[in-house]
Amino acid sequence: MKDFKKELFYKEFIQREHDFFRAPYNPEIEFYNTIQSGNIQKVKELCSEDLMHKKGLGKLSTNNLQNIKYHFVITTALTARYCIQGGMDLSTAYGLSDFYIQKADSCNSIEKVSALHPIMCLDYTKRMKNLRKKNVCSIQVAKSIDYIYDNLHSKISVDDIANYVGLNRSYLSRLFKKEINCSISNYIREKKIETAKNMLLYSSYKPSEISSLLAFSSQSYFTEIFKKYVGCTPNEFTKRKMS
Known part of the structure; x- marks a missing residue:
């Protein structure tokens, strides 16, 4: 029972979902750490809710489409930064960031931007998982x-x-x-x-x-x-x- 409680507390820290889109200077750190660690299954769970339905999504523009694009840009930029800290090379991290931000910019609906969000997050996550084991042969x-x-x-x-x-x-x-x-x-x-x-x-x-x-x-x-x-x-x- 003791070990079970420890696991719950630990997973609470790793999985806890707060309002990580509200302020770019105080993001929900667990989300980005999960991407950085290459935990594909957990990132899928964290991205299961559409970006446009996230609680506490701040209002950065009076235009709803532009608003969600801004939030996508913030999330992508922070994801790139954390992956660089985790060992991803600068050209790869920023190249992916530019690619996905341009993709989001060309989207003509909120739904399309929201659908792009988990794709971007999982792309970084899979690359981090591979990076974590890049020197592993067996x-x-x-x-x-x-x-x-x-x-x-x-x-x-x-x-x-x-x-x-x-x-x-x-x-x-x-x-x-x-x-x-x-x-x-x-x-x-x-x-x-x-x-x-x-x-x-x-x-x-x-x-x-x-x-x-x-x-x-x-x-x-x-x-x-x-x-x-x-x-x-x-x-x-x-x-x-x-x-």
């Missing part, structure tokens, strides 16, 4: 990475992953290190700390709550690992955010 390592991303809210062991992909633990560890140039355990810690940083920056969760939600064995261990990877404690990181 299907087993690719599946291992997907398993890790899907279970950051749990305690993940190498044995769990080995069982999931159907390989011997030792062989998988060697294969993963060869292809990713990082041990499985270090990779898991890196991804958990990346998620913790985003939660500290863009949610109201306290370090103690994040430690539990990401299944660290204790808050002191979470603080130790966070400082190792980030160079400061979670509390110091939060104070820098506020300054």
